[in-house]
Amino acid sequence: MSTEKTQVSYLEVTDNHAGQRIDNFLFTQLKGVPKSHVYRILRSGEVRVNKGRIKPDYRLQAGDVVRLPPVQTATRTAVTPHQQVLETLQASILYEDAKLLVINKPSGLAVHGGSGVQYGVIEGLRALYPDANFLELVHRLDRETSGCLMVAKKASVLRQLHAFLREADMNKQYIALVRGKWSARTKQVNAPLRKNVLQSGERVVRVHVEGKPSLSEFRVVECFEKATLVQVHPVTGRTHQIRVHASHEGHPIAGDEKYGDEDFNRALRQQGLNRLFLHAAELTIQLPEQKPLTVKAPLPEPLVAVLAQLRQ
Incomplete structure (x- = not known):
């Protein structure tokens, strides 16, 4: 990795970026710059729009002129994903049109590179689509979670879908295997979540009264002797939300090394489970001037095999 100092530059906002928050715009324009530094130069007024100071939530308009100050950027040596990864991603495409791509993300593959990960889904897709402008x-999705993952091919679509996510106007359904007998009466878990950093540097999410409002809806699908298969609709979209809410209710997800139960995980390994049993099975979205789009990701074969073992 190397670093370089940029010069003052001015960018005119096009229709593609109109409506985008200035902080999100800067994250894409200043790749390699830590988010904390991006917010620092926003607060200090070094970033200006039409020669004036703006707040991080300012939404850009077509024709705005954005001043970017000199910043220290980190440049990474590009790493091309292995051919096997590219073939796996190619085979995982569930839906594609001119605006949107939905894949069935494999478990164990990060969504992007960074923090010791050389590459992830997005780097792999960019290698598969070298001529794509966006x-x-x-x-x-967490690295160990599989299932429906959306990738926008246009900035305007990205903004629309981000708005849907903010307004909880998108239906996402997950399948999870949890410890014990989940009560059919427990249909909602409404518990605020807050991110924490341990002394070791590990980031964890906890239920905390001062956390962000977080709501998950659960439905029992199938009961086993010592586990329950549930369908989960995360109404909000907090980091690790389903995993933490399930654990908070006393029913951690099978294979969860961070929030789970060691004895339960060990027992499920004997049943052939070698990953987190959490799968983004279905999503439904309504893009403007289109019929509602529903995309389903079949349960991966290793998880199907575990359920077959439990049924025996």
Whole structure:
């Protein structure tokens, strides 16, 4: 990795970026610059729009002129994903049109590179689509979670889908295997979540009275002797929300090394489970001037096999 100092530059906002928040715009324009520094230069007034100071939530208008101050950027040596990864991603495409791409993300593959990960889904897709002018993740899935992952092909679509996510106007359904007997009466978990950093540097999410409002809806699908298969609709989209809410209710997800139960995980490993049993099975979105789009990701074969073992 190397670093370089940029010069003052001026960018005129096009229709593609109109309506985007200035902080999100800067994240894409100043790749390699830490988010904390982006907010620092916003607060200090070094970033200006039409020669005036703006707040991080300012939404850009077509024709705005954005002043970017000199910043220290980190440049990474590009790493091309292995051919096997590219073939896996190619085979995982569930839906594609001129605006949107939805894949069935494999478990174990990060959505993007960074923090010791050389590459992820988005780098792999950009290698598969070298002529694409725009490819950006609409949302994220944990590395060990599989299932529906959306990638926008246009900035305008990215903004629309981000708005849907903010307004909880998108239906996402997950499948999870949890410890014990989940009560059919427990249909909602409404518990605020807050991110924490441990002394070791590990980031965890906890239920906390001062956390952000977080709501998950649960429905029992199938009961086993010591586990329950549930369908989960995360009404809000907080980091690790489903995993923490399930654990908070006393029913951690099978295979969860961060929030789970060690004995339960060990027992499920004996049943063949070698990953987190959390799968983004279905999503429904309504893009303007289109019929509602529903995309389903079939449950991966290793998870199907675990359920077969439990049924025996």
